[in-house]
Amino acid sequence: MTGAVAARIGRRWAVLGGGVLGMRLAGKLAETGDHVELFESAPALGGLAGVWTIGDFTWDKHYHVMLRSDRHLLALLDELDLKQETRWSRTRAGFYSGGRLHSLSDALDFLRFPLLGPFQKLRLAATILRAAQIRDWRTLERTTVSSWLIRWSGRATYERIWLPLLRAKLGEGYRTASAAFIWATIARLYGARRTEKKREEFGFVTGGYSRILERFQEGQQNCGSKNQPSHGPPILHELPSTTERGD
Numbered sequence: 001m002t003g004a005v006a007a008r009i010g011r012r013w014a015v016l017g018g019g020v021l022g023m024r025l026a027g028k029l030a031e032t033g034d035h036v037e038l039f040e041s042a043p044a045l046g047g048l049a050g051v052w053t054i055g056d057f058t059w060d061k062h063y064h065v066m067l068r069s070d071r072h073l074l075a076l077l078d079e080l081d082l083k084q085e086t087r088w089s090r091t092r093a094g095f096y097s098g099g100r101l102h103s104l105s106d107a108l109d110f111l112r113f114p115l116l117g118p119f120q121k122l123r124l125a126a127t128i129l130r131a132a133q134i135r136d137w138r139t140l141e142r143t144t145v146s147s148w149l150i151r152w153s154g155r156a157t158y159e160r161i162w163l164p165l166l167r168a169k170l171g172e173g174y175r176t177a178s179a180a181f182i183w184a185t186i187a188r189l190y191g192a193r194r195t196e197k198k199r200e201e202f203g204f205v206t207g208g209y210s211r212i213l214e215r216f217q218e219g220q221q222n223c224g225s226k227n228q229p230s231h232g233p234p235i236l237h238e239l240p241s242t243t244e245r246g247d
Contacts, residue, residue, distance in 0.1 A: 019047020
């Protein structure tokens, strides 16, 4: 379960969803001294920030890196005392097509990019700038990502550039995904260049999200307010999975 919903009954709380939001909410409520129970249907906590483990190997399921523009996440890492375990490196970008990798790391690379003509590059740049300027993403929920990108970039650029990226990320789900998806992606990456270093850098915590979730759970074992008696850390309950419920 990826959402987190809390229902209060007196001084008792039930939090549905053991992702990062649910875990953080449960921890904050427990710090007040209230009784908190956390419900999660998956066999492990983490939600979309969870990890896969095969033998001695562990890696992140979905979220692999962070940007300097991810202010809320960085504040959380600071709170979890993981800031010193975060590593940053400057990133470079490329586009693989026809058996060749074409660099797209800066403006000069973009001008030299052989898969698009001058007008197509202009429209692609306009698409990115337009997405970065949108403030109310809710209007994009009514438009599919494909139709929005075709309108701004043109069909040729869509088929050569955007469509392979959408399929790689969403599979066939790109057909129904809303334009809010590409807005969120572009806005996040574009925002990284607005930070003080004016360049795109990717960061990660040594050990990945497994380390973050580990520290999360360590912190919850010590929940309780200095001013109120504590009921202890949140109690974890495993909900039956969808298949077990017969849905």
